Amino acid sequence: MRIVVCMKAVPSTTEVRMDPVTHTIVRDGRQAVVNPFDASGLEVALEIRERLGGHVSALSMGIPDTVRLLRDAISRGADDGLLLSDRAFAGADTLATSYALSRAIARGGMPDLVVCGKMAVDGDTAQIGPELAGALGMSCVTDVREIEHVDEGHITARRRRDGALELVEAALPCVITVAKDAATPRMPSIAGVRRGEAGTVEVLDAEAAGCDPARCGLDGSPTQVVRSFVPERSATAERVEGTSAEQAERIEQIVEGMAL
Amino acid sequence: MVEIRPYSDEYEEYIRDESRTQGRADSISFPESEADVRDVLARLGGHVGVTVQGARTGLAAGAVPEGGHVMSMTHMNHYLGLRREEDADGTPRYLIRVEPGLVLSELRKALANDSVPTDGWDEESLAALTQMRQGPERFFPTDPTEASAMIGGIVACNASGARSYRYGPARPHVTALRVVLAEGDVLALRRGETFAHGRELDLTCEGGRHVHVDLPGYVMPHTKNASGYHAADNMDAIDLFIGSDGTLGIVTQVELELLAVPAVTWGVSCFLPSEDAALDLVDAARPALAHVSAMEYFDEGALEILRRQRETSAAFSALPEVPDGARACVFVELETDDAQQALAETYELGRLLTSVGASEDDTWVARTQVDRDAQTFFRHAVPESVNMLIDERRRTDPTITKLGSDMSVPDERLHDVVAMYRRTLAAAGLESAAWGHIGNNHLHVNVLPRDAADFSAGKALFRDWAREVTAMGGAVSAEHGVGKLKRDFLLAMYGPDHIREMAACKRQLDPAGILGRGNLFDEALLPGTEAATEKTTDTERTTDTDEGARA
Secondary structure, three states: OEEEEEOOEEOOOOOOOEOOOOOOEOOOOOOOEEOHHHHHHHHHHHHHHHHHOOEEEEEEEOOHHHHHHHHHHHHHOOOEEEEEOOHHHOOOOHHHHHHHHHHHHHHOOOOOEEEEEOOOOOOOOOOHHHHHHHHHOOEEEEEEEEEEEEOOOEEEEEEEEOOEEEEEEEEOOEEEEEOHHHOOOOOOOHHHHHHHHHOOEEEEOOOOOOOOHHHOOOOOOOOOOOOOOOOOOOOOOOOOOOOHHHHHHHHHHHHHHOOO | OOOOEEOOHHHHHHHEOOOOOEOEOOEEEOOOOHHHHHHHHHHHOOOOOEEEEOOOOOOOOOOOOEOOEEEEOOOOOOEEEEEEEEOOOOOEEEEEEEOOOOEHHHHHHHHHOOOOOOOOOOHHHHHHHHHHHOOOOEEOOOEOOOOOOEHHHHHHOOOOEOOHHHHOOOHHHEEEEEEEOOOOOEEEEEOOOOEOEOOEEEEEOOOOOEEEEEOOOOOOOOOOOOOOOOOOOOOEOHHHHOOOOOOOOEEEEEEEEEEEOOOEEEEEEEEEOOHHHHHHHHHHHHHHOOOEEEEEEEOHHHHHHHHHHHHHOHHHOOOOOOOOOOOEEEEEEEEEOOHHHHHHHHHHHHHHHHHOOOOOOOEEEEOOHHHHHHHHHHHHHHHHHHHHHHHHHHOOOOOOOOEEOOEEOOHHHHHHHHHHHHHHHHHHOOOEEEEEEHHHOEEEEEEOOOOHHHHHHHHHHHHHHHHHHHHOOOEOOOOOOOOOOOHHHHHHHHHHHHHHHHHHHHHHHOOOOOEOOOOOOOHHHOOOOHHHHHHHOOHHHHOOOOOOOEO
């Protein structure tokens, strides 16, 4: 079974600070890490390969340093890595990103399964998986919590939907997007680290990946981020004292005053 | 004026600590300043015993009162300022001044998030902070397992933690103290300013009063040690108060050196087929690896507990799975200037593993925060699981508690001490799990009693170990302090004459013997000496009390 896992580099902190003047994310110089949903996706892929055999490739799009994350994926068990890195990709929205990823995936012949994290912790869009399925002409199962069964032709997975779990069967090839609890990522071993450092990570620019420049980066992005900001919040506290009746009366006044 | 409140059930939590020792108290106060501390001492009249408390996370009952007054430092938790110094080569040093009630995890968080509160700071401190921000992130390296410990408690027992392999205990990182003595005088001590002459120390209080102190004459073991007063020829005065278990004075301010956070931190868990292979790995790794900050151990008993927990407890189901056939685990933390250096050390560790008959495949390398968190979860799950196991067994026999050792030996005796533990545990037929700081030859061997007979046998074993470890040139307490639970071990380590010297040293600073009564030595040594002399010369009596170490 051929499996491609899409992995994104995200800021290492979840406490993103915005610059109040420029409204951009304050980069604190800490190294990027792999999106935790994608890390679970890699583990799902490795567990499938352990059962059925096959080949797992890790795929990313980003700056050249992202090679480091793909080597880390190899150290955890991926067979190889592929990085799309080109200034032409800069400023891509989810559509332009999924287009570029789909070209890279299709380049080696259609895989049996594409695994994505259900979302990235920085952008939070959860759009890449479904858009990628559209671009590749595959079906898509989102928010997968557990792989119930997989064989050469089908996958059966549990996914969260409207507060319930849904059991979905899909024919392969398909795209799945996974939640963090789908699998706990394994740690690499020293032997794995050696494999990661010595392993193959191919780096492609837009042309080598066979991308149409008009559909890449900012030019290929129909959506634009106009402004990002942290919503202003205010909180005050008041100690409510007195008898139970007095306290209840005061609480009623406060709730009314909130104009819910 | 701070209130001295009579003790009531409302303050129940203040008469016990993490060792699960229950004490008693007559009154309690929560001072908010050094002036409050002096005021409380004055109003208590100089004869009431005073037990100073931090977060009560100690494992030797040092903060558990045996009657008298409890002084909780929880309200003295402020950041007071920052000082910048330069070494001879121009390297900056940053020294933060805090109150003793500051919680370690809060300090870590404030430094990591660059959110140290600066209310009331002077211009010099604010300027130092501005300069510190321009350099690498800073941290305080002492890392006891319990991050809810308070700085004052860390100073009182000279706490350590896993990273003591590289950074030593808290002692060298404490650069200044303000200490209120039992009679209300204040000592301002800064490292490098006041030294003993041989074993004689002359201190001058802020009000001008002179205090002469005769330091104990023993030679401290050349190993990780938190057993009794620090005493050495020509020693720095500040070191007498660090690790003094709240018996010599009340710390009201602490200055700590902040170190630069290493550029790269990796953790490597190495699983081995036998304990002998693990000890051989430690022997080989100590001289071969130059960037190790921690070297920790988990024996077969500890791994078995984790395997069971993973299968049976939902809270531990996310634990990484221990490789099949693993009977021991050595965790090595590397701190380096860059990733290439860390990679080279990791490969060298892999080579050493192969040379002792283990496999590079049976390792976990944590290079990301997520993986480091998983490793920390794994390491901390061991003591937590043991506590759960003992709590379960206490339901059928409430008289038993966990029995955990805290002893260390010099490097060359590591194999001997582990063989001694194994031989005596097997002979006594006791269940056990061992883990801890193997790089410092400092294991917490925990006896897991199934019933009262096991508990009693375990305590007897610990008394034997105290003598054996002392004979190997080791320390009976390496990091938890002596408190009330290990004073018999201290007696075994130093003998009655040196214990009397310690008591005499205390009486020169605390003539009425009010501070930390019951810590380090039998209360009978304070304030009179004659009765005490008779008592403490009988070693067998004092080592046969009901107080086993419950580290």
